[in-house]
Amino acid sequence: MSKTGIIFDIKQLAVFDGPGIRTTVFMKGCPLRCKWCHNPEGLSFLPQLMVSTQGCDGCGRCKEVCPSPEHCTACGRCVVACPRHLRKICGTEYTAEALAKKLWKDERIFRMNGGGVTLSGGEPTAQWEFVLELLERLEGIHRAIETCGYCSWEIFAEILNRLDYIIMDIKLADPKKHKYWTGKSNERILANLEQLKCSKKPFTARIPLIPGVNDTKENLRMTAELLKYTDNLERLELLPYHKTAGAKYSMVNLEYAPRFDENQEVNAAVEIFERYEIPVRIL
Amino acid sequence: MTEKIEQMLTYYVKNREHHKFRRAPKDPYRLAVNYEREGLDDLERTVRRLRDMLEEETPVVLPGESIAFLRTVVTVPEIYTAAEFEELSRKHYIHEQGKVCNISPDYMHLLSCGFDGKKREIRKRIAEFEKNGERERVRYERSLLDTLEAIETFTDRYAQEAERVGNQEAARLLRRVPREKPETFLEALQFLRIVHYCLWCSFNYHNTLGRFDQYMYPFYEKDMREGRLTKESALELVEEFFLCLNKDSDLYTGMQQGDNGQSMVLGGLKPDGTESYNELSDICLQASLELKLIDPKINLRVNKNTPLSMYVRGTELTRQGLGFPQYSNDDIVVKALLDWGYEEKDAYNYAMAACWEFIIPGCGMDIPNINGLSFPACVVASVNRLQEFDTFEEVMTDVKKNIYAEAKRLRDSVASVYLEPAPLLSMLMDGCVERGTDISRGNKYNNFGFHGTGIATAVDSLASVRKYVYEEKSITKETLLDALEKDFKGYEELANMLRYEGPKMGNDEDEVDELATILLDWFADSMEGFKNERGGIYRVGTGSAMYYIWQSKDEQATPDGRHKGEQFAANYSPSIFTRLDGPISIVKSFTKQNLTRVSNGGPLTIELSDTMFRNEESLEKTAQFVKTFVDLGGHQMQINAVNREQMIDAKKHPENHRNLIVRVWGWSGYFVELDECYQDHIIKRMELVV
Numbered sequence: 014m015s016k017t018g019i020i021f022d023i024k025q026l027a028v029f030d031g032p033g034i035r036t037t038v039f040m041k042g043c044p045l046r047c048k049w050c051h052n053p054e055g056l057s058f059l060p061q062l063m064v065s066t067q068g069c070d071g072c073g074r075c076k077e078v079c080p081s082p083e084h085c086t087a088c089g090r091c092v093v094a095c096p097r098h099l100r101k102i103c104g105t106e107y108t109a110e111a112l113a114k115k116l117w118k119d120e121r122i123f124r125m126n127g128g129g130v131t132l133s134g135g136e137p138t139a140q141w142e143f144v145l146e147l148l149e150r151l152e153g154i155h156r157a158i159e160t161c162g163y164c165s166w167e168i169f170a171e172i173l174n175r176l177d178y179i180i181m182d183i184k185l186a187d188p189k190k191h192k193y194w195t196g197k198s199n200e201r202i203l204a205n206l207e208q209l210k211c212s213k214k215p216f217t218a219r220i221p222l223i224p225g226v227n228d229t230k231e232n233l234r235m236t237a238e239l240l241k242y243t244d245n246l247e248r249l250e251l252l253p254y255h256k257t258a259g260a261k262y263s264m265v266n267l268e269y270a271p272r273f274d275e276n277q278e279v280n281a282a283v284e285i286f287e288r289y290e291i292p293v294r295i296l
Numbered sequence: 297m298t299e300k301i302e303q304m305l306t307y308y309v310k311n312r313e314h315h316k317f318r319r320a321p322k323d324p325y326r327l328a329v330n331y332e333r334e335g336l337d338d339l340e341r342t343v344r345r346l347r348d349m350l351e352e353e354t355p356v357v358l359p360g361e362s363i364a365f366l367r368t369v370v371t372v373p374e375i376y377t378a379a380e381f382e383e384l385s386r387k388h389y390i391h392e393q394g395k396v397c398n399i400s401p402d403y404m405h406l407l408s409c410g411f412d413g414k415k416r417e418i419r420k421r422i423a424e425f426e427k428n429g430e431r432e433r434v435r436y437e438r439s440l441l442d443t444l445e446a447i448e449t450f451t452d453r454y455a456q457e458a459e460r461v462g463n464q465e466a467a468r469l470l471r472r473v474p475r476e477k478p479e480t481f482l483e484a485l486q487f488l489r490i491v492h493y494c495l496w497c498s499f500n501y502h503n504t505l506g507r508f509d510q511y512m513y514p515f516y517e518k519d520m521r522e523g524r525l526t527k528e529s530a531l532e533l534v535e536e537f538f539l540c541l542n543k544d545s546d547l548y549t550g551m552q553q554g555d556n557g558q559s560m561v562l563g564g565l566k567p568d569g570t571e572s573y574n575e576l577s578d579i580c581l582q583a584s585l586e587l588k589l590i591d592p593k594i595n596l597r598v599n600k601n602t603p604l605s606m607y608v609r610g611t612e613l614t615r616q617g618l619g620f621p622q623y624s625n626d627d628i629v630v631k632a633l634l635d636w637g638y639e640e641k642d643a644y645n646y647a648m649a650a651c652w653e654f655i656i657p658g659c660g661m662d663i664p665n666i667n668g669l670s671f672p673a674c675v676v677a678s679v680n681r682l683q684e685f686d687t688f689e690e691v692m693t694d695v696k697k698n699i700y701a702e703a704k705r706l707r708d709s710v711a712s713v714y715l716e717p718a719p720l721l722s723m724l725m726d727g728c729v730e731r732g733t734d735i736s737r738g739n740k741y742n743n744f745g746f747h748g749t750g751i752a753t754a755v756d757s758l759a760s761v762r763k764y765v766y767e768e769k770s771i772t773k774e775t776l777l778d779a780l781e782k783d784f785k786g787y788e789e790l791a792n793m794l795r796y797e798g799p800k801m802g803n804d805e806d807e808v809d810e811l812a813t814i815l816l817d818w819f820a821d822s823m824e825g826f827k828n829e830r831g832g833i834y835r836v837g838t839g840s841a842m843y844y845i846w847q848s849k850d851e852q853a854t855p856d857g858r859h860k861g862e863q864f865a866a867n868y869s870p871s872i873f874t875r876l877d878g879p880i881s882i883v884k885s886f887t888k889q890n891l892t893r894v895s896n897g898g899p900l901t902i903e904l905s906d907t908m909f910r911n912e913e914s915l916e917k918t919a920q921f922v923k924t925f926v927d928l929g930g931h932q933m934q935i936n937a938v939n940r941e942q943m944i945d946a947k948k949h950p951e952n953h954r955n956l957i958v959r960v961w962g963w964s965g966y967f968v969e970l971d972e973c974y975q976d977h978i979i980k981r982m983e984l985v986v
Binding site for chain 2: 023024025026028029033034036074092093094095096098118119122125126128294296
C-alpha cells in the first residue's frame with residue numbers, strides 16, 4: 014500500500030526553491046512553532062478549514078449548513094455553501110503514488126529547464142514515511158527539500174540519501190534562544206547540519222531574519238562559524254522579515270503573537286558572512 | 297537615459313505641457329457639409345480632408361527637439377455628414393468606423409525615394425494612363441500628387457516655425473525631408489514621423505509601425521559605419537521617436553484610451569532560416585525599457601532556436617509592468633500563413649496588427665478582426681436542448697452544427713464592405729501607385745479574420761456536462777437546465793461546485809483539453825474553402841478583442857458555473873474565476889491544439905506576480921518559462937507582471953496612479969483611463985495570479 018500524506022498546496026513555477034523551474038509541494042504539519050511563521054496553515058498535521066473574511070457580507074449560509082457548530086471537523090459543507098468562495102479545506106490527502114504520478118506529468122518541463130520538485134511545508138521530514146516513498150517514486154526527477162532540519166539523525170540520513178539538493182534553515186545558533194523562539198532546541202538541527210555538510214550534497218542555507226531575534230551580530234557570527242569552510246554550501250540566503258506574515262493567522266483561527274517588534278528594521282549584515290567567505294545574498 | 301529625454305518625458309508625459317497648444321474640440325462634420333454641398337466624391341473628399349486638416353493645424357516646434365510634429369487640432373474631420381454616413385451604412389457592411397485601419401504600411405515605399413521620387417513615378421504613371429485613356433486611374437494618380445503636395449506645404453510651415461524658434465537643426469531637416477529621400481537615421485525618423493502623423497490626420501487609425509528594426513536598419517547601419525552615430529546617440533534618437541508616438545496618443549481613435557494600434561515588431565526568422573534580430577532591435581527594447589510608455593507596443597518574434605538571452609531581454613521589459621513584449625512563435629505563425637496561401641517571402645515578413653493579428657507589410661489588405669464567433673453561444677444553444685440528446689456525442693454533434701451555422705452567419709454578415717479611400721496609405725502599400733487604385737479596394741491579400749471568443753468557458757461547460765450529466769449522472773438534465781435558466785438562483789451550491797471543482801481547461805487534463813482541439817478544429821473547418829467578396833479567404837483565430845465583454849454581457853449562465861452576464865476570459869486564456877493547477881499546466885493545456893489552423897492571432901495571457909521578477913535568477917527562470925511555451929509549440933503569449941493591491945488602490949485613488957500601465961486585451965493603456973468594466977476584469981484576472 015502506498016503511504017499517504019497531507020498536502021496543503023502544490024505550487025508550479027516556483028522560482029525561489031532550488032535550481033531551474035520547479036514545482037513545490039507544501040506538506041502539512043511542523044514540529045516547530047516559530048513565532049514569526051508566515052505559513053500558519055502548515056502547522057497542524059490535519060486538514061483544517063481556512064476562512065477568508067475579506068468580502069464576507071455575513072449572509073450566514075455557512076452557519077445554516079454546519080452540522081457541528083461547536084467543533085469544526087473540516088467536513089467542507091460550508092465550503093460549497095459560501096456564495097463568495099471564501100472558505101476552503103486546507104490539506105488534501107494524497108498517496109505517494111498519486112502525487113508522484115501527478116508530478117511526473119511535468120518531468121519534460123523540469124528537464125527542459127534544469128528544474129524539478131521541491132518538498133516544503135510545514136516540515137516535510139515530519140511526514141517522513143510518505144516522503145521517503147514519494148522521493149523514491151520521483152527518482153529520475155531532480156529532487157530538493159526545504160527543511161528546518163528538525164528530525165532524527167536516521168530519518169534525515171535516509172531522506173538526504175534520496176535528494177539532489179537541500180535548502181536548510183538555520184534559524185538561531187544558540188540552543189536556548191532557539192527553544193524560546195521556535196519551541197524546540199536546535200541540537201538535532203545542528204547535528205543534521207553536520208550530517209548535511211559531510212554528505213557532499215549541494216545545499217543552500219537560509220536565515221529568516223527576524224528583527225531583534227536573530228539578526229544580532231552575535232547570532233550571525235555564530236551562524237557563520239557553523240557554515241564556514243563548507244564546500245557543498247552553494248550559498249546563504251537571508252530572508253528579511255515581512256510584516257505580511259501575520260495575514261493568514263485569522264484564516265485558520267489562530268492568533269498572531271510575534272513577541273518581537275515587527276516595525277524594527279532588520280539588520281541584514283551580509284559583511285559578516287563575506288568575512289567568512291560565505292557566498293551570501295538577500296532574497 | 298539622457299537628460300534631454302528625461303526633460304522631454306517630464307514635459308510630454310508627466311506634465312503634459314504640450315496640451316496647452318491644443319485647441320478646443322470641434323464638430324467632426326465641419327467639413328463634410330461643405331464637401332456634400334460641393335458634390336465631391338469620396339476620393340476627392342479624403343484628399344481635401346487631409347489638406348484642410350493640415351491647414352487647420354498650427355506648427356509647434358520646441359527649441360531642443362530633433363523630431364518635430366505635434367497635434368494641435370483635436371478633432372479629425374469626417375468626410376461624410378451623419379446623414380450620408382447613415383445612408384452608406386444601410387447599403388454596406390461598415391467595419392468599425394469605415395476607414396482603412398489595422399494594416400501594416402511598408403514605409404519604405406516613401407522612405408526609399410522621398411516625395412520627389414514618388415512624384416516622378418506618379419507622373420510617369422499619369423502619362424501612361426493618359427495614353428491608354430484610363431481617366432479614372434489618371435484622376436486617382438492626381439489625387440496622390442495632391443496628397444503629397446499638401447504634406448509638403450505643411451512641412452514648409454513647420455520648417456518656418458523651426459526657424460522662428462531658432463531650432464536651426466530641425467529647420468534644416470524639414471527643408472530636406474520628406475521631399476528628398478532620407479540619408480541619415482535622424483532624417484529617416486523625422487520622415488517616418490511626418491508620414492505617420494499624417495496617417496492619423498487622414499483618419500486612418502490603428503497605424504502600426506511594423507518591422508521598424510528591419511526597415512530602419514539600413515539608415516542606422518550607414519550612420520554607424522560612417523561615424524555619424526554611436527549606440528548611445530542612436531538610443532537617444534529612438535527614444536525621442538518613441539516619445540513622439542505618445543505625444544498625441546490620447547487623441548487617437550480606438551475602443552478605449554490606449555487602443556491605438558501603434559504596434560512594433562522586433563526580430564523574426566528570414567526565409568533562409570537565419571535570425572533578423574539586430575543591434576537596432578536591441579536598442580528598441582532598451583528604449584522601451586527605459587521610457588516605460590504605452591507606445592510603441594512591442595512584439596518579439598521568436599522560434600524554437602531563439603536563445604534564452606533574448607527571452608531574458610524580453611522579460612526585463614515585462615518586469616516594467618507594461619504588458620509587453622508580446623511573443624509570437626515563427627514556427628507556428630509562418631506555417632499557418634503558408635497554409636493559408638501566403639507566399640513564402642510574405643509569410644516570413646509578417647508583422648502585427650493593432651493587437652495580435654498577423655498581417656503582411658505592404659501587400660496585406662486583410663481585415664483580420666472583422667467579426668467574432670462566440671464559442672459559449674454555440675455551446676449554450678445545444679445545452680439548452682439537452683433533453684433531446686441521449687449521449688454526449690450527440691451534444692457535440694449539435695455544437696458542431698451550431699458552429700457551422702454561426703460561421704455561415706458571420707460570413708454572410710460581412711458582404712458589401714465599404715471603406716473610405718486612403719490615398720496616403722495607398723502610397724505605402726505595394727502596387728497601388730502602379731495600378732492607380734486605392735488600397736481600400738483591396739490588395740494582394742484580402743483575407744477576413746474572425747476572432748473566436750470564450751474558448752475556456754465553452755470547453756469547461758462541455759466538460760462539466762459530460763462529466764456530471766452523462767458520465768457520473770450526478771446532475772440530472774432537468775436540474776442543470778433549471779439551474780441555468782434561473783441563473784443558479786436556489787442552486788448556489790451547484791454553481792459553486794461547477795465553478796470551483798468542475799473540470800477546467802488549463803489543468804493539463806487531456807480529455808478536457810481535447811474538447812478545445814475539437815472546437816477550434818471545427819471553427820477552422822467551418823470556414824475552409826469559402827471565399828469572401830474580395831477573393832480572400834476567412835482566417836480564424838483565438839483572439840477576443842472586446843468581444844469577451846460584448847458577447848458575454850447578455851449570455852445566460854453556463855454549465856461551468858458562470859453566472860449570466862459574467863465575462864469570459866480575454867483571448868486564448870483559461871477561466872478567470874478558477875484557481876488552476878498552475879502556469880505549467882496552463883501552457884501545456886493551451887499548446888495541445890492544432891494552433892496553425894487558428895493563428896489569426898490571439899495570445900495566451902498569463903499573470904505573474906511581480907515578485908517573480910525580483911532578482912536576476914528568478915527573472916531568468918521566468919524567461920525560461922516563456923521559452924518553454926514556445927518550445928511546446930504555442931503560437932502567441934503575453935505575460936503581465938502584476939501587483940493586485942496596486943490596481944485596487946488605483947481604482948480607489950486614481951490620482952495617485954496616473955502612470956500605472958496595464959494590458960487590456962491586445963494593447964496596453966493607462967489603468968485609470970479605462971472604463972470600469974475593463975478595470976474590474978483586470979483585477980478579477982489578478983486574483984488568480986501565480
